[in-house]
Amino acid sequence: MDMTVAKKKLGLKERYAVMTRGLDWTPSYQKMEDIYPYIAYEGIKIHDWDKWEDPFRLTMDAYWKYQAEKERKLYSVLDAYTQNNGHLNVTDARYLNTVKLFLSGISPLEYVAHRGFAHAGRQFPGPGPRVACLMQSLDEIRHAQTQVHAVSNYNKYYNGMHDFHHAHDRVWFLSVPKSFFDDAITAGPFEFMVSIGFSFEYVLTNLLFVPFVSGAAYNGDMAAMTFGFSAQSDEARHMTLGLEVIKFILEQDPDNVPIVQRWIDKWTWRGYRVLTLVAMMMDYMLPKRTMSWKESWEIYFEENGGALFKDLARYGIKMPKCAEQIALEKDHLSHQAWSTFYNYAAAANFHTWMPDEDEMEWLSSKYPNSFDKHYRPRYEFWREQAAKGNRFYNKTLPMLCQTCQIPMIFTEPGDATKTCYREVDYKNEKYHFCSDYCKEIFEHEPEKYVQAWLPVHQIYQGNCFPEGTDPTVEGFDPLAKVLEYYHLEHGRDNLDFDISEDKKNFAEWRGQATKNV
């Protein structure tokens, strides 16, 4: 007779050991350097891969279980939201432009993150980081999919979202987030982990997702709030992976410290420049504000990042120097960005507008050192002009920074009246930069950044028109052709919010929802 012996369930630590390191093996007939070809060239020295351990000690079986639960929750909320015409509950139709910015600017990055972590995971010889990268890679494709699903409901009613992925690869300002991630996934596996895993996920993610998600919650967007929270629930794990990887690399060999420091400096700045879009979203695009960009920078970077770098000091890692310049820019960043998008509203896939009087007051109170002095007069002038029928649409293309690809809109640190402008001569060509930090990044890796696909250059070279376009014909309108190439319809997907179909439709539909017709 068989005896059933009650087996003791394994504890978390033992289960983790069995399900990660326990599944690994040492190759016998292939050389390690052939299996892991990218692991040495960045100069990072690892002596013992087993020293890396996921502090959550999550194993694949538990991973599937909890991820399935997250999906079930998310989709039941999305169904309820759609069934109840939830889109009519947002504060006002201007809010939808946040959704457009998110879908075309951020969601495609989730997909690239999925590819990046799959690639990095494949390259690491250690089973610990390999399993953690696999999980993150799966998380990221889930984020891309759930965001597309959640926003597809808005796409049935509002403009500008219909071909977000096509836009992401072409529209001028979307090259900023796109090139940021392309830069990261074309680096080696260790730099990728420091750039996305650590600098982006650990240091900057709270500045990206928390404002978007709480902004959605504040503005009645239950769909975005729910996918946001669902994605965020993976984020604690991502942050932990980022921090553990950094500590692991630093503990393995003192020679790794200067390499890692350079990457942290570079990627903090690169990530911060991308957050320009978030700064303007927080200060201008949410009809109901959560907190200002400046406040969120102070809480999540200065306070929180301060604690982090204090903790990393024991490895010899210092707070990136660029933090000083970012502190000087925090009174100006969102205003300079919104002014630019107001100017280029004819060439974007979302609408812009001038803040109303109450919003101007809010901006003055949040930015007492800069708003009334530098930005209010500008806005009042533009508002006056618009009232006279001269709403200004800038049709001259701006010069772009070779590194971050943002137009040269930023002012000198400490002097908001002077445009910041740097240049470098490299192999008989001139390259332009928005800042000392973007210039330094270029100078360290010029062969990488000379290859940048700069939208403005590409338009001028004739590469952004639909096939068969003849720019020499009489009355050729380059902007019209560029919009066609972007798959955007002039007068519907672009221009000022005030004259938009979105505004008109939203008012009409909301009226129908609250009155008997």
Place this chain on the structure above:
Amino acid sequence: MSTVFLALQTNEETRPIIEAILQDNPSAVVDEQPAMVKINADGRLVVRRQTIEEITGRDYDLQELQVNMITMSGNLDQTDDEITLFWKA
């Protein structure tokens, strides 16, 4: 000591967890934000399985917290009995 924090979604599943955290961490301060509860603590924060089980009257697996977490700050360590967030400096 620097602040560590844990942010959880506001819902019925997290209510007893937040209660447990406040019970176990005298320095913990709750900051309620739209749809989110952020708990700040001085240098160290512990989530204890046993306290949660005492409050809810059922078995609890700390890995369930994966579903409701939003963000955190600090180094982390998780065992069957505790999740700890901490700064060393």
